[in-house]
Amino acid sequence: MKPLLNVGLALLAAASVSAFAVTAPDGYELVEKGRYIATLGDCTACHTLPGKPLFSGGVAIETPFGELLGANITPDPATGIGRWTFEDFQNTMARGHGRNGKQLYPAMPYAAYTKVTREDNLALWAYLRTVEPVQNEVETNQLPFPFNVRLSMKAWNWLNFTEGEFEPDADKSEQWNRGAYLVQGLGHCGSCHTPKNLIGGDKGDGTLKGGELQGWMAPNISNTAHVGLGEWTEDDIVQYLKTGANRYDIASGPMAEAVEKSTQYWRDADLKAVAVYLKSLDHEHDKPEPLSANDPIMTAGRSLYEDRCSACHTPDGEGIPTLFPKLANAPLVNARDAVSMIRVVLAGNRAGSTDAAPTGPAMPSFAWNLSDENIADVLTYVRNSWGNAASAVSADEVRKQREALQSQ
Amino acid sequence: MKDMTKKLPATDVVVVGLGWAGSIIAKELADEGLTVMGFERGAWRDTASDFNIASVTDELRYVIRQELMLRTRQNTCTMRNKPSETALPMRTWGSFHPGNGTGGAGNHWAGITFRFQPEEFRLRSHLVERYGEASIEGLALQDWGTTWEEMEPHYDAFERVAGISGKAGNIGGKVVEGGNPFEGARSREYPNPPTKQTFAPVLFADAARDMGYTPFPVPSALASQAYTNQYGVTMGPCTFCGFCTNYGCANYSKASAIVNVLPALARMPNFTAKTHCEVLEVTKDSTGKRATGIVYVDANGDRWEQPADIVVVAAFTFENVRLMLLSGIGQPFNPISNTGTTGRNYAYQTANSVQLFFDDKNFNPFIGGGAIGMGIDDFNNDNFDHSGLGFVGGGSTRVTPIGAAPINSRPVPPGTPKWGSEWKKTTVQYYASSMSIGCEASNYSTRNNYLSLDPHYTDPHGRPLLRITFDFTDNDLRMAQYVTDRTAEIAKALNPKMMFASPRKGPWSNTSYQSSHMVGGFVMGADSSTSSVNKHLQVWNVPNLFVVGASAFPQNPGYNPTGTVGALAFKAAHAIRTYYLKRPGEMISV
Numbered sequence: 002m003k004p005l006l007n008v009g010l011a012l013l014a015a016a017s018v019s020a021f022a023v024t025a026p027d028g029y030e031l032v033e034k035g036r037y038i039a040t041l042g043d044c045t046a047c048h049t050l051p052g053k054p055l056f057s058g059g060v061a062i063e064t065p066f067g068e069l070l071g072a073n074i075t076p077d078p079a080t081g082i083g084r085w086t087f088e089d090f091q092n093t094m095a096r097g098h099g100r101n102g103k104q105l106y107p108a109m110p111y112a113a114y115t116k117v118t119r120e121d122n123l124a125l126w127a128y129l130r131t132v133e134p135v136q137n138e139v140e141t142n143q144l145p146f147p148f149n150v151r152l153s154m155k156a157w158n159w160l161n162f163t164e165g166e167f168e169p170d171a172d173k174s175e176q177w178n179r180g181a182y183l184v185q186g187l188g189h190c191g192s193c194h195t196p197k198n199l200i201g202g203d204k205g206d207g208t209l210k211g212g213e214l215q216g217w218m219a220p221n222i223s224n225t226a227h228v229g230l231g232e233w234t235e236d237d238i239v240q241y242l243k244t245g246a247n248r249y250d251i252a253s254g255p256m257a258e259a260v261e262k263s264t265q266y267w268r269d270a271d272l273k274a275v276a277v278y279l280k281s282l283d284h285e286h287d288k289p290e291p292l293s294a295n296d297p298i299m300t301a302g303r304s305l306y307e308d309r310c311s312a313c314h315t316p317d318g319e320g321i322p323t324l325f326p327k328l329a330n331a332p333l334v335n336a337r338d339a340v341s342m343i344r345v346v347l348a349g350n351r352a353g354s355t356d357a358a359p360t361g362p363a364m365p366s367f368a369w370n371l372s373d374e375n376i377a378d379v380l381t382y383v384r385n386s387w388g389n390a391a392s393a394v395s396a397d398e399v400r401k402q403r404e405a406l407q408s409q
Numbered sequence: 410m411k412d413m414t415k416k417l418p419a420t421d422v423v424v425v426g427l428g429w430a431g432s433i434i435a436k437e438l439a440d441e442g443l444t445v446m447g448f449e450r451g452a453w454r455d456t457a458s459d460f461n462i463a464s465v466t467d468e469l470r471y472v473i474r475q476e477l478m479l480r481t482r483q484n485t486c487t488m489r490n491k492p493s494e495t496a497l498p499m500r501t502w503g504s505f506h507p508g509n510g511t512g513g514a515g516n517h518w519a520g521i522t523f524r525f526q527p528e529e530f531r532l533r534s535h536l537v538e539r540y541g542e543a544s545i546e547g548l549a550l551q552d553w554g555t556t557w558e559e560m561e562p563h564y565d566a567f568e569r570v571a572g573i574s575g576k577a578g579n580i581g582g583k584v585v586e587g588g589n590p591f592e593g594a595r596s597r598e599y600p601n602p603p604t605k606q607t608f609a610p611v612l613f614a615d616a617a618r619d620m621g622y623t624p625f626p627v628p629s630a631l632a633s634q635a636y637t638n639q640y641g642v643t644m645g646p647c648t649f650c651g652f653c654t655n656y657g658c659a660n661y662s663k664a665s666a667i668v669n670v671l672p673a674l675a676r677m678p679n680f681t682a683k684t685h686c687e688v689l690e691v692t693k694d695s696t697g698k699r700a701t702g703i704v705y706v707d708a709n710g711d712r713w714e715q716p717a718d719i720v721v722v723a724a725f726t727f728e729n730v731r732l733m734l735l736s737g738i739g740q741p742f743n744p745i746s747n748t749g750t751t752g753r754n755y756a757y758q759t760a761n762s763v764q765l766f767f768d769d770k771n772f773n774p775f776i777g778g779g780a781i782g783m784g785i786d787d788f789n790n791d792n793f794d795h796s797g798l799g800f801v802g803g804g805s806t807r808v809t810p811i812g813a814a815p816i817n818s819r820p821v822p823p824g825t826p827k828w829g830s831e832w833k834k835t836t837v838q839y840y841a842s843s844m845s846i847g848c849e850a851s852n853y854s855t856r857n858n859y860l861s862l863d864p865h866y867t868d869p870h871g872r873p874l875l876r877i878t879f880d881f882t883d884n885d886l887r888m889a890q891y892v893t894d895r896t897a898e899i900a901k902a903l904n905p906k907m908m909f910a911s912p913r914k915g916p917w918s919n920t921s922y923q924s925s926h927m928v929g930g931f932v933m934g935a936d937s938s939t940s941s942v943n944k945h946l947q948v949w950n951v952p953n954l955f956v957v958g959a960s961a962f963p964q965n966p967g968y969n970p971t972g973t974v975g976a977l978a979f980k981a982a983h984a985i986r987t988y989y990l991k992r993p994g995e996m997i998s999v
Contacts, residue, residue, distance in 0.1 A: 312462060312648045312660060321635045321645045324661060351457050359672040360643045362661060363457030370463060 035128025041187040043263035047071035057135040067144035077134035116167035116186035161202025180278025193219035218341040223282035235276035244357035246323035257353030291390035302382025318387040329387030373399040419716035426724035428513025430978040432666035437982035450687040451510030462659035466652040468814040479509040490880040503919035512667040519779025520630035523968040527557035527593040549854040551963035554935035555944035567975030571664035572636035574601040575628035589625040591786040604633040609844040610783035613808040629780035630664035640673035651812025653779040691736040700954040729960040730930035731875040752860040756965040758926035759850040765905035774813035782809030789967040800887040804850025804967040851967040860930040889913040928962035945984035
């Protein structure tokens with residue numbers, strides 16, 4: 002009897018290997034690895050509504066072309082990805098093809114995720130299979146005609162998409178390569194921080210030079226002086242991503258969400274790798290001459306700044322570390338587009354909060370007590386004081402934002 | 410109505426009140442890993458949402474209409490001066506300002522954060538030893554059942570949480586130049602240096618120093634610099650905006666539970682805050698020796714029972730005592746037989762002042778903050794020889810210009826018309842050229858000053874209101890006259906054009922603001938026949954119930970209470986973490 006039993010067990014084992022090839026080698030470790038990869042990729046940002054079951058979808062994603070909804074990626078067979086195979090999933094991550102070849106929109110950042118290794122996708126897939134299945138029908142495509150025609154994405158891909166896993170640069174350190182892999186792949190930093198062309202694809206030479214999205218400016222996060230992270234040390238970058246705040250700035254807007262949901266949970270070594278990589282990217286930048294302090298717009302702006310802003314941001318624009326952002330010599334202040342600044346002055350904003358920095362300070366709205374011209378003047382003053390130099394803000398830009406915000 | 414009460418699943422800890430004391434205990438016990446539910450009768454308040462820098466400087470809203478205070482329709486007190494009188498309800502706040510909502514009265518406080526002195530914790534013994542029994546005849550002074558050495562680490566913890574700005578006067582027994590030489594030996598310097606001073610405090614300090622006194626910066630919960638506390642939350646430096654006492658702080662500068670504790674606590678998965686939930690009683694089992702939880706009413710008027718292993722009552726003084734009376738915890742105090750402990754030893758700070766008017770000075774009084782100033786303690790507590798003076802006690806003398814907002818800040822000499830052109834002219838003349846020296850003095854308990862349930866008036870839930878029976882005693886009035894005379898001597902040295910001294914006179918009334926420093930009624934001590942809680946704030950004979958706050962003070966020294974309230978909160982949390990959890994259900998015996 003004994004030998005036979007052994008044969009039976011061996012057969013059983015063989016069967017389970019073929020049926021669960023993905024998880025069998027070491028289910029626990031693979032799933033845990035996948036859980037971390039899901040954190041690195043910030044999957045919840047688009048696939049989990051606050052207060053709703055994990056990954057059950059329905060989060061609205063604004064694009065310049067209309068609205069998309071994040072899909073249900075729980076293993077529910079009818080409304081989630083329960084019937085998918087790993088190869089379906091690999092295809093999605095690497096090529097932007099859903100099951101049965103359905104073409105995804107690049108709001109699902111497959112242009113970045115294509116860099117993710119098959120090995121990492123195996124782990125992520127193993128983790129996604131462990132999530133509780135939730136029946137929740139989500140019609141992801143809410144776009145108006147003609148953008149709702151998925152076929153159009155074929156042309157988009159031809160113009161904007163290069164498929165292929167990340168290839169390490171043998172001349173660089175392992176740490177640099179890890180950072181590049183995270184920034185370009187799972188972190189999909191370029192989705193916001195790389196400028197986009199008219200149809201929403203990355204501009205060729207613009208890697209992480211800053212992009213505009215939905216009324217925010219995602220700043221230049223390369224090592225560029227004046228407008229980028231030139232002044233920041235690697236440790237500053239790590240602290241920012243880990244806590245949401247450092248001596249220069251506090252994460253707010255879409256970045257607050259990225260820190261709260263994703264980067265605060267990244268491993269220190271990964272954050273350090275990201276910092277090393279970002280500090281290695283440099284772009285040419287000609288710092289403009291600031292406006293003269295005697296310019297009438299500057300003197301008007303200065304008075305407004307002293308009355309309305311200096312109590313928190315301090316009279317010399319230095320701010321208070323981790324509480325009130327530094328405005329002096331600040332990359333976001335010097336950004337080519339002042340849209341984020343206009344937005345927070347008009348609408349106010351609450352910074353992100355993390356376990357490490359729980360304060361979550363807020364900037365109040367000044368829409369009710371500053372005119373378009375006031376806001377233009379004070380922002381022009383800030384953008385041209387204390388080492389800053391950037392184009393003046395016009396009252397017209399403020400008016401347009403005010404109208405856009407009011408219509409929301 | 411009881412039948413309508415729905416029972417909820419049990420939790421580890423229930424904390425009643427989310428002001429300073431409740432928030433600190435909830436945080437410390439949540440850090441211990443316990444599941445904690447905090448109950449607050451008012452709203453959730455949060456700096457970012459509630460104290461917007463563009464709108465917070467609204468005197469009408471916060472001072473005149475008292476937005477941060479408890480509404481008297483929700484709950485108030487009845488008051489009388491003597492046991493022979495019939496008490497009447499306070500329908501508007503006058504004498505004091507009970508808070509409401511998370512942060513409690515610790516939102517609208519001034520931020521003055523003294524430690525009590527070592528002698529205070531054994532005040533009765535100390536005075537008897539120094540002056541004999543006769544010196545305290547007629548007073549109900551008591552020792553606290555604890556010592557300075559036991560209190561010091563908890564004062565230190567509170568100062569770190571609140572980021573107190575000040576200058577030590579005594580580190581490890583060594584007197585430090587520039588600080589308060591009368592303070593007890595502290596383990597280390599304040600977490601932040603003193604704030605800068607405005608003109609009036611500097612003038613006062615110079616004159617006091619010339620007269621041989623020892624001025625020091627008033628210890629302040631208004632941060633002098635950016636500060637991040639042990640919970641990771643950050644304060645910004647005070648801007649001296651002048652909208653401080655009675656206001657919330659928009660700059661994250663004035664320490665409060667909502668700035669310094671709740672942002673860290675609220676994100677903990679094992680903490681839940683229940684706001685707009687008023688706790689009606691602490692429930693007990695049939696033996697009466699175990700608290701089983703609380704009953705509360707939510708914003709819909711629904712009643713719920715929340716069972717818990719540990720109940721911490723950390724509301725304001727009044728509500729702590731009232732909840733104990735309503736829940737039948739301890740025997741109500743009876744002034745005739747001098748028995749019972751619940752309601753015993755109620756005391757209320759004695760406030761005095763001297764106002765000065767100048768022709769040749771400009772104080773820019775709009776610059777200021779609740780706790781920015783200079784003080785002396787030469788005439789506080791027992792820092793001076795009381796032999797032959799006919800009283801015990803004293804006061805903390807100081808100049809802390811809180812700001813001078815346009816509606817209420819109209820300093821005019823007595824006798825000026827209350828309205829019209831003469832009043833306007835005099836306002837203009839003295840708005841910037843007057844200052845005031847305050848003397849926040851002790852109030853020593855007596856048998857006839859106590860708290861009880863009112864026999865006539867009830868709250869919207871039909872429960873009796875708390876009745877205050879209180880008046881200033883001869884001891885306090887003599888003390889008030891003495892310390893105000895000393896204060897006036899310093900005022901005179903400043904050579905004002907006119908000065909007016911206002912020593913506290915009886916009787917106590919609700920017509921003008923005095924302070925919100927009401928203490929006692931559920932006091933701590935070593936003897937269960939004269940105290941309600943032991944030195945760990947644990948209720949005698951109900952070991953899983955802790956009652957924390959200024960209600961535990963057996964009398965009121967010449968200091969603001971909040972520093973000690975914070976220290977007691979840390980003390981109780983420490984006792985629960987270190988001792989109680991090892992032997993739950995037993996009185997702590999260490």
